[in-house]
Amino acid sequence: MGVETKEEIEAHNIDVEKAAAQQVTSIFQPGEFGIVEDHDMTDDEARLVALGYKQEFRREFSVWTSFGVSFSVLGLLPSIATTLWYGLGYAGTAGMTWGWIVAMCGIQCVAQSMAELASSMPTSGGLYYAAAVLAPDGWGPLCSWITGWSNWIGQVTGAPSVDYGCAQMILATASVLHPDFVPQAWHTFLLTVLILLIHACISSMPTKYVAHFNSVSTWLNMFILVIVVILIPAATTNLNPRFNNSADVWGTITNGTEWPNGIAVLMSFISVIWTMSGYDAPFHLSEECSNAAIASPRAIVLTAEVGGVLGFAVNLVIAYTVTDIGAVISSPLGQPFVAYCLQVLTVEAALAVTALTIVCSFMMGQGCMVAASRVTYAYARDGVFPLSKQIWSKVNPYTLTPVNAVWMNTTIGILLMLLIFAGPLAIGAIFSIGAIGAYVAFTLPVTLRTFVVGNRFRPGPWSLGRYSFASGCIATSFTLLMMPILCLPTVNGPDLSAQTMNYTCLVWGGPMLLAMTWWVLDAHKWFKGPRVNVEHRMLQKASDLVGTGMHVVEADSDNGHTVTEVKE
Structure with missing residues (x-):
């Protein structure tokens, strides 16, 4: 030759x-x-x-529609509503103000560094592929194995946790309208399963329709968010004072834990991290996106920045209007956001805000389902799961979407919802699982790019340039700090029991331990990292x-x- x-x-x-x-x-x-x-x-x-992959999907996503999916996955309003117990409950209004600002600094660095990777390697495998490429010689398969499983655990719990929160809000609304109705665990389970099945059907449609659905979802999310941010301060029933004093909002830590105030504020970050854990969606949709090397990183950064600003606005509204934090957190409705709305608004206005939040939550769950299915498909394409080649990596010939992967995730989500019958602490662990699983996966390839590859990294057309190293350092430090914090229970000492334990370390660490055991015993023999397809x-x-x-x-x-x- x-x-x-x-x-x-x-x-x-x-x-x-x-x-x-x-x-x-x-x-x-x-x-x-x-x-x-x-x-x-x-x-x-x-x-x-x-990069070694064959084009299999139609490229019908743009910057805007990719942003639409990720913004829907963020679902700012329903995310903040669903995790209000953590943000407001752990550290009070100071956790929602200063806590959001501090956490957002670390999160923005993670997003910016991820966008740089997406521009260089725009594949559905995303972070998992990047970890394999950026790892030291001989360590690629192990790094991609760890990244892939952690990311998949976070992704596969996304839609179930969102749909669980949506079901809770629907049932809490029913309780307000019909005081004699007391939701039972099986009500929540069946309603959550129904929502999951609807989302699975939508996510199995052709890419064009999924993109249109998420484009509409984006507009609705933004429109409803603006309405709620304006409506609550304008319609609040609070009098004398109408709004809380700024000194109290910014300077008072209402510690809902048995840890020192500083630890309580860090623990409140779970609300911010879980809310801001969907901006990786454009990375996983890059094989369906036109001009992906530029559009995907722009969509990641746009999602993180817009989400950070608008999310802070929602938190400010809640912090300046809430009057009794204890009553909100301990409300018998079982849904703090609904209790908060009833506390500061008329019943009619509270129901209206809750209904709008439910709409956003439904849209958010569908976005999570789409993103998770693309991650599952990408990993199955490389043989990560049992029966990957036979079933899970197949693209439906009619819709040209990974339908099998959608229904695999749906089945796992339904099984996860059985935790509802184990009590609120067990089912609540899926929120911290999503947070820790996502950010471990987000940060590992960023850490490799920063401290292992360094100047040998080949950037794509979107790059951080000289700011890349600093961003990578902050992103890595932030995640290392938050990993143990996310596993802390709210109590310690003699108050710690099976009923008060934080099960994140078990529910996330258990599957990761099984994955690593599988690697040591068998997978290292045949798994060589992302495979050419x-x-x-x-x-x-x-x-x-x-x-x-x-x-x-x-x-x-x-x-x-x-x-x-x-x-x-």
Whole structure:
């Protein structure tokens, strides 16, 4: 095989720029494999193929619709409503103000660093793929295994936890309208399962319809959020004073734990972290997004920044209007946000705000289901789960979406909802599981990029430049700080019992321990990290292509991707 110069290749009308411009770290070893370019590829497909994957989805997402999915997954209003017990209950109004600001600094750094990775490696595998590529030699499979399982645990609990919160709000509303009605555990279980099934059906539709649904969802979420932020202060029934004193809002820590005030504020971050854990969705949707190397990172950053600002506005409204934190947290309704609305609004206005929040919650659950299904598909494509190749990695030929992956997640979600019958502490653990699982997965590849790869990293067209190292350091430090905090119970000493224990370390750590045991005993023998999923004729040794007349894009680990021509 003779390697021609760039000028000679251009003379043969080969589009060298399309392949060479893909500034990505390829999984191919220099000179070992080549990717046959047997048709005109778009820039998105060329970049994906350079990463070792075949284009299988239609690219019908844009910056806006990718942002729509991630903003729906954030679901600011229902997320804050569902986790109000943590934000307000652990540290009071100071936790909702200063706590949100401090936590957001760390979260923004995680998001910015993730966006940089998404621009360089826009694949559905996302963080899992990035961990494999960025790990030291020989450690790629293990790093992707840890990242993948932690991310998947966080993703697969997303839709069930959101739908559980949605069901709680619906039943709390029913209790307000019919005081004699007392929701039972089986009511919550059945309603949550029904919502999960509806979301599964929507998520199984073709990409175009899912994108349209999430575009509408984005507008509704923003519109309803603005309405609620304006409505509550305008319609509050509080008198003398109408709003809480700023000194109290910002300076008073109402410690709802048995830990020191500083620890209580850190514990209140669970509300912020869980709320702000959906901005990775554009990364997982990048194979369905046009101009993904730019659109996906922009959607990640846009989601984190818009979510941070609007979420802070909601927290300020609650902090300045709540009058009795203890009554809100201990309300027999079982849903603090509904109790808060009844405390500061008329019954009619409270029901209206709750109804709008329920609509947002429903949209949010569907966004979580879509994002989780793409993660499951990407991991199944590389053989992570049992029966991956036979079932879970299959793309439906009619919808061209990973329908099997959707229903796998739905089944697991329904099984998780059985925790409802174990009590509020057990089912409540799914919120902290989602938080810790997501941020471990978010930060591991960022840490590798910052401290292992360093200047050898090949950025995509969206890059942090000289600020990349500082952002990575803050992101890593923030996650290392929060991992043990998220596992702390609210009580300690003699008050700690089976009923008051924080089960996050068990419910997240248990599956992770099983995954690591599987790795040690068996998986390390066959799992080699993200696998190439291209047709056999598109992935061959260059020597086998002599005489085919086909052009090959070969990966060069030092100089990017160069184009060669197979010759006799």
